[in-house]
Amino acid sequence: MTEEFREVDLCVTAPRGFRAGAVACGIKSDAAIKDLAILASDVPCVAAGTFTTSRTPAAPVLLCREYLRSGKAQAVVVNSGNANCATGEQGLRNAYRMAELAAAHLGIPKELVLCSSTGIIGRQLPMEKIEQGIAAIELSSQSGNDFAEAILTTDTRPKRIALEFEIEGRTVRLGGATKGAGMIYPNMATMLCYLTTDVAVEQAWLQEELRAAVAESFNMISVDGDMSTNDTCLLFANGLAGNRPLNEAHPDAPRFREALRRVTTYLAREIARDGEGATKLMTVHVRGARDRTDAIKAARGITLSPLWQCALAGGDPNWGRIVAALGACGCTLDPNRFDIFIGPVQVVQQGGAASYDEAAARAVMAASEVTVTIDLHLGEAEATAWGCDLTHGYIDENTLYTR
Amino acid sequence: MTEEFREVDLCVTAPRGFRAGAVACGIKSDAAIKDLAILASDVPCVAAGTFTTSRTPAAPVLLCREYLRSGKAQAVVVNSGNANCATGEQGLRNAYRMAELAAAHLGIPKELVLCSSTGIIGRQLPMEKIEQGIAAIELSSQSGNDFAEAILTTDTRPKRIALEFEIEGRTVRLGGATKGAGMIYPNMATMLCYLTTDVAVEQAWLQEELRAAVAESFNMISVDGDMSTNDTCLLFANGLAGNRPLNEAHPDAPRFREALRRVTTYLAREIARDGEGATKLMTVHVRGARDRTDAIKAARGITLSPLWQCALAGGDPNWGRIVAALGACGCTLDPNRFDIFIGPVQVVQQGGAASYDEAAARAVMAASEVTVTIDLHLGEAEATAWGCDLTHGYIDENTLYTR
Incomplete structure (x- = not known):
């Protein structure tokens, strides 16, 4: 069919x-x-x-x-x-x-x-x-x-x-x-x-x-x-x-x-x-998590990071912010094992900087839809979360009001 | 002494x-x-x-x-x-x-x-x-x-x-x-x-x-x-x-x-x-909480709300955002009992709109330090948390980078 x-x-x-x-x-x-x-x-x-x-x-x-x-x-x-x-x-x-x-x-x-x-x-x-x-x-x-x-x-x-x-x-x-x-x-x-x-x-x-x-x-x-x-x-x-x-x-x-x-x-x-002020859709896919709860924590943790949302707005493949959000989200991880991809570009290998083409990573970040993939290499569980970037538009919608 | x-x-x-x-x-x-x-x-x-x-x-x-x-x-x-x-x-x-x-x-x-x-x-x-x-x-x-x-x-x-x-x-x-x-x-x-x-x-x-x-x-x-x-x-x-x-x-x-x-x-x-882009210091004091954990959840919950942070940036006494953040923080509360004050101005009484002077509330919100006080009327515990407003400056610091 x-x-x-x-x-x-x-x-x-x-x-x-x-x-x-x-x-x-x-x-x-x-x-x-x-x-x-x-x-x-x-x-x-x-x-x-x-x-x-x-x-x-x-x-x-x-x-x-x-x-x-x-x-x-x-x-x-x-x-x-x-x-x-x-x-x-x-x-x-x-x-x-x-x-x-x-x-x-x-x-x-x-x-x-x-x-x-x-x-x-x-x-x-x-x-x-x-x-x-x-x-x-x-x-x-x-x-x-x-x-x-x-x-x-x-x-x-x-x-x-x-x-x-x-x-x-x-x-x-x-x-x-x-x-x-x-x-x-x-x-x-x-x-x-x-x-x-x-x-x-x-x-x-x-x-x-x-x-x-x-x-x-x-x-x-x-x-x-x-x-x-x-x-x-x-x-x-x-x-x-x-x-x-x-x-x-x-x-x-x-x-x-x-x-x-x-x-x-x-x-x-x-x-x-269509989040307030959003210019980009972010998809975060986590795989290799120990269990589903960990996968959800990690995927949501990345979408919720204002710093990564700002990096997304700026088209900056600043993966340090993904690492920080991952560390903070509470999921089980091995800091020397996880991989991170921005689109198809692997930016982190075994917890540290991968060797990658900066221009390719920037090109991926410039699109209106950006997918981050994290492989925790600890199990079979996965999860997907969606979010958006954080821009002046968000601030404007929420500070400039009609009296 | x-x-x-x-x-x-x-x-x-x-x-x-x-x-x-x-x-x-x-x-x-x-x-x-x-x-x-x-x-x-x-x-x-x-x-x-x-x-x-x-x-x-x-x-x-x-x-x-x-x-x-x-x-x-x-x-x-x-x-x-x-x-x-x-x-x-x-x-x-x-x-x-x-x-x-x-x-x-x-x-x-x-x-x-x-x-x-x-x-x-x-x-x-x-x-x-x-x-x-x-x-x-x-x-x-x-x-x-x-x-x-x-x-x-x-x-x-x-x-x-x-x-x-x-x-x-x-x-x-x-x-x-x-x-x-x-x-x-x-x-x-x-x-x-x-x-x-x-x-x-x-x-x-x-x-x-x-x-x-x-x-x-x-x-x-x-x-x-x-x-x-x-x-x-x-x-x-x-x-x-x-x-x-x-x-x-x-x-x-x-x-x-x-x-x-x-x-x-x-x-x-x-x-x-001195938070990135901050123009105002926010102090949130919660009292009348059932226990200290609840008081901390509530106080931190308000400082962490981007929507209230934006309202603070705009000097807008939009207390609906405090209510929403309070409801979301996970603390025990009675929706018909809590009071909210912005500076000395009581804006919420028993969970609903208090009768207050809008101009006075706006004057409080215009200052460089704003204190929000929440009384949950459920016990004796209290907690204080501090945060700042959310402005274009935060976005700029975190999207505009040097290559």
Whole structure:
């Protein structure tokens, strides 16, 4: 099968039975920018979610965690421009109210409507605008891309994808839209991701697969190391494809897993690539680690180093910074054994300077995508993490604000 | 006693019996800048040290750890401009050779001479220049400040202090010199600190007190969260004050402890204030934590947040970033209970927006020193950490390099 996974348009409304809509309701200062959106299925879905581990989670995260205990959901309402975080009891009431308004608008039970917010922390939601906004939203199966735009804050572009593939010989789809990592005042942001599929899936297996996919994608990216209060990833499976519900034992389970990994990894990379001020996507691949935990520590450790992020911005193959970040990350290593490659150029051999062509290394560093490969030569485990460079743009977005 | 601790000049050569000297030997590209220095005592000292926890430690760190097992040392030789890290067996041989050359120059046993390096990672030391440099160093009891200058890399100014106080009625001194955190190519750097005293101290107690003082000072600062391969803090006590050696039971032990804390805290704050590109010193004080570990997590968590560092640079009292960093740091907290103050202005009350004067908060943020206070209202533990803002200057120092 040469095209086992085919890319199609409309992201979250690509799978059958999903509709979306978005409006500009005035939460953001620019009244022309869409800042409120609904994504809904025609029928109730099996749903799964993963959330920030912050101890100051935003109100919508608390709502999602509660409603998702049922394993079911049918819609989500999302606003950008206001995070509804550090807003206390009132904030929590507003989150439930927002979901309730969307449920009434859609004519479905309120317990089946989730909600998300993203934007500035510490301000109450403008509920009147949200109420009017929700009433004005018209849903359509063609509006997935509108939804993907309305959830953005400091992102420079939407991040969306949909794949078409076969389950039990039927053509099915899996779509996704996400917004990027980074927080900016007055449009403080966070990472949100919505995934939809018409495949029928058993809930427990769906939750397990989502958690595993997120661990290898969204949990392996960083822009600045700052963790958000609102991070949310939701997956809706409405079963309209009519297949026998997927679980571990289903022969097509691996194909669904592969589609999910492709979608989440694509969206995660797009977030890293569009980090605040970023000009380059960094991929760090660690192999030869003693175990998976060590591999993750090392891969993430390199993406998180501001000094290496700066070197990347400057196109400087200054591998001493990789060595320092590797030493600091806490992974098991033998200082006289590890190798480091920048692109195909081996810069470190057995822990010390390799003999390499400086010009070749600089040429690799000049590209818009740079891959660092580390071989620890201690075992078989590997991991991949993604990040971006650190530039004036990051500083500007986060110091220059509108009063 | 109104002046229990009096500040005096000459830092590391302020205590009796310590001498220092420095030369420019050509390790740094600018041949006029001093880059090699020796600090020595006239007699063998009881010595203690703390080091980086990096798993890729520089060669001099390995030497110090080995020689310090004896608990004795008499001198240290330090070069800036080259870190002697990721240099393998040759690097280790060079570190031992460097100490040996200094020992021969001083006419003392080689096992009593420690060494440190700071600068670029991955290049072998220019041993010929170092050999000639060591031979040219003339030591004097007036050269403490020269020593403090020769150990610098990207620091904009020396960091040094000496205090005079009484032990058993005798006038004694404790001095220190340090260089700052931050790594820059081609003058990649690290944190180094040298402390000297003429007080007689038992070695085990000295090591314990140094570890405790470092934990509350150098281990509570951050510039960019990057940990170095060369971090070293050495304390030499030559006993020339002639007192009965201090230990926990000595009645003047608290006074020595207080002097040591004052010196290490002062030097640590100076490092944070002079972080690469920094324009502001940030102090974060956490109180009301359940335990000390939580207090440290929270205080360090705030200083490590690039988003809050950017807000500080912009003078923006954007406390949502403090809330986000607090939620992410892993400390135990009640999201509806914590208070946050920026200077004296309470911006968060019980986890949500307090009613405060925006102009007053902006005025506090405009100063060159900003203190954030967090009360978790969960217990009695507290901690203080120091950091700095994140500016274009940091990016420039770490992307714009000399080829």
